[in-house]
Amino acid sequence: MRNTRALAAAGAAVAVLGVAAPAAVADGGRVPNPSNIVALPSVIARGGQLTITVDGCPNGGHATSNAFPRTNLTPVHGINDTARGTATIDNDARPGPYDITVHCSGRSLTRPAAFTVIGGVRGGIGGSSTTGATPADMAIGGSLVAAAVVGSGVFWMRRRAEKRI
Numbered sequence: 001m002r003n004t005r006a007l008a009a010a011g012a013a014v015a016v017l018g019v020a021a022p023a024a025v026a027d028g029g030r031v032p033n034p035s036n037i038v039a040l041p042s043v044i045a046r047g048g049q050l051t052i053t054v055d056g057c058p059n060g061g062h063a064t065s066n067a068f069p070r071t072n073l074t075p076v077h078g079i080n081d082t083a084r085g086t087a088t089i090d091n092d093a094r095p096g097p098y099d100i101t102v103h104c105s106g107r108s109l110t111r112p113a114a115f116t117v118i119g120g121v122r123g124g125i126g127g128s129s130t131t132g133a134t135p136a137d138m139a140i141g142g143s144l145v146a147a148a149v150v151g152s153g154v155f156w157m158r159r160r161a162e163k164r165i
Contacts, residue, residue, distance in 0.1 A: 032058050034107055
C-alpha cells in the first residue's frame with residue numbers, strides 16, 4: 001500500500017512539473033509588454049519637463065501625447081525591463097489632463113489622464129495684471145490713502161486733547 005501512495009505522489013509531482021515546464025520555457029522567450037506608466041510630476045506647468053518611466057520596456061521605445069512631441073525612452077541599466085525618458089511640455093498646451101501612449105517592442109499601452117497641465121504664472125509683474133493701473137484703480141487707491149491720513153489726524157488730535165486734561 002505504501003508503494004502505491006508513493007507512486008501516486010511521484011506521478012502527481014511529475015504532472016505538475018510537466019505542466020509548469022512549457023510555461024517556464026515560454027516565459028524565457030517572452031515578448032516584452034509595456035506596463036505601469038509613471039509620469040512625474042503629475043501636475044506640471046507649460047514648458048516644464050516631465051519624466052516618464054515604463055516597466056516592461058527593456059529595449060526602449062517612445063512615448064507620445066498631445067501635450068509634448070514624441071519622446072524617446074531609453075533602457076535603465078540595473079533595473080529589469082524599465083525604460084525612462086524626459087519630455088518637455090509644449091508652451092501652447094492647454095490646461096487639463098493628458099494621456100500618454102507608450103510604444104515598446106511593437107506593443108502599445110495608453111495611460112489615461114497620466115498628468116495634468118496647469119496654466120502659466122506671470123511671476124514678478126503683479127500677478128495677472130499686464131497693463132498696469134487704470135484711472136479707476138488710481139482713484140480708489142488715492143481715496144483710501146486720503147481716508148487713512150484723515151483718520152490718523154483725527155486719532156492724533158483726540159489723543160492730544162486727552163493729555164491736556
